[in-house]
Amino acid sequence: MGHLAVLTGQLFNGISVGSILLLTALGLALSFGLMNVINMAHGEMLMVGGYVAYLTCRFVHGPAGFLLALLFSFLGAAVLGGVLEVTVIRWLYGRPLDTLLATWGVSLILQQGARSLFGAIGVDVVAPHWLSGSVAINHGVLAGLTLPYVRIFIILLTIVTFALLLLFIARTRWGLFLRAVHQDREMAQALGVNTKWVDLLVFAAGTGVAGLAGAALALIAPVTPTVGQSYVVYAFLVVIVGGLGSLLGTALAALLVGLFSSTVQMFTGVSLSDVFLLVLVIVFIQFRPRGIIFQRSRVMKEA
Amino acid sequence: MKKWLRPALDLALLAALVAAPLYLSAYHLSLLGRFLAMAILSLGLCLVWGWSGVLSLGQGVFWGLGAYVLVMHLKLVGLQPGDMPDFMLWSGLDHTPGWWTLFRHPAVALAGVLIVPTVAAAGLAWLVFNRRVGGIYFALITQALALAFATLLISEQAYTGGFNGLTDFTTVLGHYIVDPSFQRALYWITVGALAAAFLFCRWMGKTNFGKVLLAIRDGESRIRFLGYNPAGYKTIAFAIGGAFAGISGALYVLHVGVISPAMVGVMPSIEMVVAVAVGGRSSFTGVILGTLLVNFGKDWISSAMPEMWQLSIGLLFILVVTLLPKGLAGIPELGRQITERIRRRTARRGVEPEVLAITQKN
Amino acid sequence: MQNALLSVENITVSFDGFNALDGISLRLMPTSIRVLIGPNGAGKSTLLDTVIGNVRPTKGRIVFRGEDITELNEYKIVRRGICRKFQAPGILENLSVLDNLSLAARPRRESWRSFGVGIDSSVRARVERVLERIGLEEKRHTMAGQLSHGQKQWLEIGMVVSSHADLLLLDEPAAGMSLDESAQTAELIRSLASDHSFLVIDHDMTFVEQLSAPVSVMHMGRMLKEGTLEEIQRDPQVIAVYLGREKEEAVA
């Protein structure tokens, strides 16, 4: 396997890891970035997405099964997010630290619920046959490089979801309401925007995207009660580094982190590269507390 | 609150702790001892979160630093000269590293337990608070730090014992950890340390420093316009929190006999926060009681209904944060609100006709 | 010429291109009162924010007692003797009236020097004097949060006054006050003018009249006119700006 093939392989890995990070963080960019709700149960929404995908794949066989699973995991997690918003989060607006602790409680309950329903042992989501296998380049300068279909699919899914979200925010009425509430909740209310509905729908959309991500990740990772824990800390850091309220910033941050970890891992072990990454992010926040891309405006509340 | 009631309660709590060896079995006494050690950390967290409004999700890091420094000393003391801790042997080291042997001397170790966590906490706080990083970011940063610390401890197995942690230390300052007289002495030391920490906090509450902390919690920008630099105050408060956590870790590890990365990661750090939240974030007595309640609850529930523990701590979190932001101290207030609502509803049904009549007349 | 206590030199502050302050200058003599008036959005509050260091100017300098304080942090500026009152009462709700005043009056505000318990004697005398002046003696131990709106404003003025500050920036001190309350406030400010300087923003003309101090009119981030209240009220440009008739040539 030529040197160039290894390099391109690692570049692809970096983009793939970046896309996974972005997919897990997109829902958070909505709920945390734009609505300032700290949802520590975000990881568990991914888990729910995984379990819903598992259930759909059991009942619906054939190639369409997985696409249906993606849809159902989005809807399932969105409904769960809506219920969570109405029961817990709605009473804690304006108290970010308390929301953080309350949603951490929710994450523990969801984990235990999954363990009681599906057992401590994880469940298996089998990739549909049109996704298993890989593109193998076996001649020319990139000989030996293989690009798994699954990772390509996840990258494409991330790009599509990202584009849809951008369109939703930039072009639709609800996107306008969302931006208004994000900039100045009182002013938006004064202009007749029903902020209660905006909070509910946008939060549900955020958890829905997390469910979708959970289903996609079930292709290359386990679906167990505690899988959410391995994503939630990194998802938050990606949103912070990207800059609150900026989807583009989140995407950039996810890509940078993906490339960083795949390059560093060529030289050090995975554990050390994780430690370097965490420390680097903590130092980065000191010098750009607002993140890579942030709006300059007087009214921005200090996060 | 009648003047004498609060001190009377504190004395009652102290009396209950002093009398504990009489009415508690050996097992439950050692449990109480380790939970009292945790209460010292809770007092520190109460100062940091309840008083200055800074939520730290990474107290496990400073708690772990205190514990690891002490246990490094205990491992070295337990060795015959020239020998090496067992885990270093089978991790491929050929000699004990210099920065380990530094802690062989008891005085250095004790100083380490006090200084290392404090300096680490002060360093992080000064770096972060000077850049005016907001409360939410700080909470998430400390959580990331807890994850990084645990991952580092696990991966640098040759120096830290890795995932197994450090254990199997037998003597402290010449006394055998095993014999009951040491256990009893350890209990008294823990109660003494907790009392000292409690009095320190009480004193802090009366100083101008304490008042400024409260002001920072309720409106950091206002205090800045009175000429106070919140960063300095928050850094000192966080350093005190770090010191308390280090002491708590060292005492806890003497009770338990083992320190491992699983005890310092993200999850334990959040459980430390829930103990303070239950106790009523800014009340020192409440925080101690909250810690005892949560930890004894954990021990009792996890043996009676293993499945239920995670469910109950999750529910506890939600209920305390939404209904009882003041924790235990908030229960009477919550009671009053509920009775108020009931009274108002019954009153309206009874009085309504006359009131309407009067208002329509004039 | 006696040098100024505060001199604002050609200050410009812009937010994403909009110039809230546009090369404004102002000189304030020690122990004097200056009132800033002008329509909403003229940049009055922004000027106070810039002096106290809450907002960084893009151009220009602020000199206080001969020292350039443009780049200093708020708490460093406050320690040099400037104090500011906001429109919304900036009092510490969870502390008693006495605590509010003592924290404002303490000279040593560094964290490592605040471990004393209670109020040291020098500060106590100063606090007692201010308490008596703002008429809140019997309320000394009640929580600041439980005071009435007017009392909160007075407490804040008391805090500003007791804070060793020579220059006091008051942002609509009489807002929400009854007629005689604002008269008492004006009387308090006049009585303190012997050893303090004031920069006061307000819209209430009767209150400005009671202060009987020189007035500066700001418009679109620039200084339009300065003089006594009578001169200002007769000046055609000022009338135009307020009543908005000949807008263009007034600004030329």
Place this chain on the structure above:
Amino acid sequence: MNRLLQGAMKAAVPCLCGLLISPASPAQDNTVKVGVLHSLSGTMAISEVTVKNATLLAIDQINAQGGVLGRKIVPVVEDGASDPAIFSQKAQKLIQEDKVVTVFGGWTSASRKAMLPVFERFHSLLWYPVQFEGNECSADIMYSGAQPNQQILPALDWAFEKGKKRIFLLGSDYVFPRTANLILKKHILHDGGTVAGEEYVPLGGTDFSSIITKIRVAKPDIIFNTLNGDSNVSFFKQMAAAGITESQIPVMSFSIAEQEAKAMGPSLVNGSYAAWNYFESLNDPMNKQFIAAYRKKYGQDSVIDDPMVHGYIDVYIWAAAVKKAGSFDPQSVRKAATELGWTGTAMGPIQFADNQSLYQTAYVGQLQPDGQFNILWKSKEPLRPEPYDALAFPGRSCVIR
């Protein structure tokens, strides 16, 4: 009034802890208590619940035959909650509060290390059912789980016999993998093989993209996989996605038994190898009996694996040792256990050596589509346990008085 209520609340709690002391019920004359301490919650519950079940099955069977020394065995089950500190806390409770005569349990090395000081403090006896990294020699623990020379080294012998000499070491980043690989590297070089690479992933890690690139570059003959729990799922899924099949690069796993294979979906790990001291597919009458009894009690679809059978036979050996010693005292029981001689069990003939580790036969099996192992290779006779590897840790040995 409300202040009084608040005061009462604060005073009530201290005596609440007093209420918690469950007075230890005086042991009736005809029963004896034993502790069963495993993680029933947390990440390790996945593997430990079934071992607890096997231990309880053995206790029921022995009680059915009249118990031991005329006493019925009463198991006291506690949850270690996958947290070492809780394992040590619950071990202390079992010994001090419940006055158990011995304890069956533990899983991760961290939990065993945490319990070690407690057992040495109260001189009770722990029966540890899981393979581990060795390098430990305590008089108060019966190590029934495989030592490195009884699991990973036989696998190496099998690999060398098959001519697979370029070996890539991949493991989760904790004590067992790191120590096992340290021993393996010494033996690989000693026997003329080559170490094609050594990589570790943090516990619960899910990204293997860079590691798969390194594997592809190193082109090893075989991968020795000491990954743990969930990470195995990610690894095999991402290997399959990258188009690396079993035939190209075979994988020898040390933490995948029938339980894990069933959970991960047998098709995912089909064709991969594993080395244990027991496979459910062992055709031995006692094994058939044990499997039938387990399935009758816990459901027909349950699968049996190595740690479960160890949890099962530990109770039988304890009972035999008690009968031989004629008392429940842990010190005499542990001496008697090492003098029982060969005993036929579901996993073949075994006996405890003088270093309180278990002689046991090593097997290598290949996973079939149905999640069972096809046994390909067997060590000539039950291997003597070596807590300290001669090559990696020369000059150290475990002698227990």
